[in-house]
Amino acid sequence: MEPAQQVTSEHPFVKETDSITNEVVPACLSTPNPASVDFHRIFCKDVVRLVETSNIHKHSTTCYKYSKGKSDTSKTCRMRMPRVLVNTSNIDLSTGQITMRRSHPWINNFNECLISACRSNMDIKFIWSGNDAKVLVYYITDYATKSTLAFHNMFALAQQGVKSIEQQRVTNSIDNAIKKSRKLVLRCYNMIASQQEVSGVQVASYLMNYDDHYTTHTFRNLFLISIENYLQA
Template sequence: MRMPRVLVKTSNIDLSTGQITMRRSHPSINNFNEWLISACRSNMDIKFILSGNDAKALVYYITDYVTKSTPAFHDMFAVAQQGVKSIEQQRVTNSIDNAIEKSRKLVLRCYNMIASQ
């Protein structure tokens, strides 16, 4: 993810190469424009697309995101059931955890399995 990034005191444009360098005050925050964020009322990540390969990758990403289907309930239930079985197998080997910790692990495991599917 190319982090941490170099800090830049002021935004500038190199006239010889045309490279735009945006101000960065923190090494782990993406570029942003406060005026665009305010106007759109949303979070955004700004990236200049200068090559055909970057444009194709962006079109693919947007198309894939927009056309993804919502998983069926029975599919999600089957994945959650796998998480429950996994926790039950671990419970046999480690029965020291209290009920709250077991519940937390169960919910986290089910969420991770659903999110990864």
């Protein structure tokens, strides 16, 4: 009787059969090992699975958030899907714009190495011109620092502040109008500020003590509160 052969795999999660794909989402599998003997085949198969399961666009309500009030026929997807097919990659000599080949109208742009390493959907773009770079910097800055508190939410929080002041009116009826107005503004501000959401990028930047601006000069901090208190004493 021959001894049982030990079956080893260069990539423990990718088998020759496709049965595993029916059980585990490809995004949850580990990245193929570059040291594998059959790495190229495993890598290509891994990329195909990731693209098919994670990078094909499907319309949702987010796609049409800028088309509210329009008819279904006039609504346009803000992700610009489906996209025009391009047979071959080309360069517009007049503008310098690079257009990459596209064989599928619903697949987002991706980089094979990045999508295999990050295991998630992506929409990558080559930043070629200075204008594109400026737009990208503005988009990242706006996305990282944007306020998610809508106006109607701010009004609701301000209304809570007004109700809180009205409830104190019975006990503090001797306060004059100026003092009441000051309390009202302060209470509304505190209600709004306490509910303000901050992006994860901004929080991480503050915790890591990263710079949030760039200047050509070095400045000194002035603690004006203590100076003001001293002058008013």
